[in-house]
Amino acid sequence: MKIESINNAVRVSDFGEINLALTLDCGQAFRWKRTGDGLWHGIADRYETTLTQENGALIFYGTPEKDVREFWTDYFDLNRDYEKILSSFSRDGYVSEAVKKNGTVRILNQPPFETLISFIISSCNNIPRIKGIVNRMCETFGEKTASGDFFFPSPKSLFERLPSEGGVLRAGYRTPYVFDAASRVYLGETDLDAVKKLPENEARKELEKIKGVGRKVADCTMLFSLGFGEVFPTDRHIKRSVDLHYPNGLPECFSPFYGLAQQYIFIAAAFE
């Protein structure tokens, strides 16, 4: 991987392949907005950036090189050898077919609390509405960024304000679940950094103590924010699941609108 500052931007190259649009908008992250021609604006943790893709490289605008080095490269999982991983899937399997059609969806390494809350909200929900709820949550309970946008709210902020102001989210029955998660994290009953270090099964069990967190939400949180790459099902695992539930093949909705990340996790986690 190569990182260099050019003019007012930071250019990152030599990390393999990425389908940026699909990676940012396939349902593993909910805070990225298209702001123009191929430009994406996003906020994660206390970092904010605008980026685009150019000749295979990622160009970060108005972003300190320090931020790119200490945060965004890991966020985009740029140090992982996807070519090598994808070559371990059988050539005519669902994963390879999806990669052939859609390119590589990187599995993001997102901040754990944001990811947990977002996937609690995702329960029986669709991407546009999830984004809407998360946006309202950030605008209402989060701090302002330099650009006037909003950071994801802290556990403390949600813990203190959700009971009286939770209605603004219009998240329905999910709001009490979000509150339980926020209070558990705020009160130290759930330590997400500690969960990250647990063996897979124990990590899942720990997350499922939170109301509104079942197998699916736990797995998504583990995969997209806690570094549990082994939650990644194998091609054989996916095929068995698909054959069982879709004897006539995958329905159209699995591609190309929904990316690899969701395919992996949804097929394997929701139906196993």
Next chain:
DNA sequence: TGCCAGGATGATG
């Protein structure tokens, strides 16, 4: 109007 949704829960067999 009514039905359903890419989940989780709690009650019931």
Next chain:
DNA sequence: CATCATCATGGC
């Protein structure tokens, strides 16, 4: 442990 109504909101 399998099934099922229920949850609040929004889209069709």
